[in-house]
Amino acid sequence: MPSLQHVVKDLLASGAVEVVIGYEKAPGQNRTRPFFARTPEDADRLVFDFSALNNLAVYLTRQKRPAKGKIGIVAKGCDARAITMLMQEQQLTRDDVHVIGMECSGVTAEMGADLSKDTLAAKCVTCKVQTPPLADTLVEGPKDYERPDDRNGARMRELEAMTPEQRFAFWAGEFDRCVRCYACRQACPMCYCEQCVAEKNQPQWIETSATLRGNIAWNVIRAFHLGGRCVGCNECERACPADIPLGLLNRKLGMVAGQEFGYAAGMDASAPTLVGTWDKSDRQEYIK
Numbered sequence: 191m192p193s194l195q196h197v198v199k200d201l202l203a204s205g206a207v208e209v210v211i212g213y214e215k216a217p218g219q220n221r222t223r224p225f226f227a228r229t230p231e232d233a234d235r236l237v238f239d240f241s242a243l244n245n246l247a248v249y250l251t252r253q254k255r256p257a258k259g260k261i262g263i264v265a266k267g268c269d270a271r272a273i274t275m276l277m278q279e280q281q282l283t284r285d286d287v288h289v290i291g292m293e294c295s296g297v298t299a300e301m302g303a304d305l306s307k308d309t310l311a312a313k314c315v316t317c318k319v320q321t322p323p324l325a326d327t328l329v330e331g332p333k334d335y336e337r338p339d340d341r342n343g344a345r346m347r348e349l350e351a352m353t354p355e356q357r358f359a360f361w362a363g364e365f366d367r368c369v370r371c372y373a374c375r376q377a378c379p380m381c382y383c384e385q386c387v388a389e390k391n392q393p394q395w396i397e398t399s400a401t402l403r404g405n406i407a408w409n410v411i412r413a414f415h416l417g418g419r420c421v422g423c424n425e426c427e428r429a430c431p432a433d434i435p436l437g438l439l440n441r442k443l444g445m446v447a448g449q450e451f452g453y454a455a456g457m458d459a460s461a462p463t464l465v466g467t468w469d470k471s472d473r474q475e476y477i478k
């Protein structure tokens with residue numbers, strides 16, 4: 191299989207794409223950062239390793255695209271699901287992008303750490319898309335690693351065992367720390383509304399100051415807006431300065447979508463969206 195640099199050089203030299211969104215090594219640091227390669231020579235700056243944390247699909251939403259023409263993008267499996275979801279929601283057409291799918295053995299939870307069982311991101315422990323489900327070119331890489339216990343699975347079972355009152359108290363305690371910076375929204379490829387509900391004031395749906403009531407409203411409404419759409423990249427949780435376990439909340443909604451409707455977000459660009467379709471045979475029991 192060709193290397194990432196060869197693929198990108200060919201795409202840019204042939205004019206097949208205007209730009210390739212990928213990762214470069216951050217100078218002097220054990221981490222990568224997003225990089226836009228615009229010339230064949232730029233391709234030599236691209237890297238891909240366990241520190242390729244960012245979900246670059248965030249740059250593909252209509253307001254943020256770095257080029258008018260076709261865009262190349264380096265995508266791990268979880269990122270490819272976000273690209274697919276953007277196609278399902280008509281934010282992108284299949285012809286708008288050339289997806290360079292990276293076979294992926296996992297990334298670290300935090301920038302700067304070396305990869306180990308302890309530092310492996312929680313999303314990678316249960317990952318089923320180490321080979322991206324969407325790719326125009328596939329770049330081979332290691333796919334297997336020793337997986338630690340599913341720490342988020344254990345936390346989920348603890349939460350599920352709680353009474354509704356205990357669960358509310360748990361989440362109220364977490365949301366109390368929210369400073370309403372909206373970093374979660376900015377990092378999320380599926381949060382692309384031109385005007386977010388958090389900023390609407392006629393009517394005002396959500397208190398804008400960081401009060402517990404407003405924080406609960408913001409986080410619960412955002413979670414519902416991501417129901418059946420979240421692809422589990424966990425960028426929102428990584429961006430959160432208050433360490434709120436947003437991944438746990440989003441994972442639960444994804445589990446409900448799977449259990450109730452057999453639906454997984456971002457796995458098939460031709461599939462209808464979960465919230466945009468209705469069928470007489472849909473289960474109704476959960477609406478109580």
Ligand code: SF4
Nearest residue numbers: 267268294296314317
């Ligand atoms: S969730 Fe899967 S595709 Fe995404 S970084 Fe982890 S191992 Fe790679």
Ligand code: SF4
Nearest residue numbers: 378420421423424426
């Ligand atoms: S809600 Fe979080 S985990 Fe889900 S797609 Fe957005 S950033 Fe990724």
Ligand code: SF4
Nearest residue numbers: 368369371372374430
């Ligand atoms: S990133 Fe964290 S602190 Fe900031 S708005 Fe989102 S949940 Fe609140």
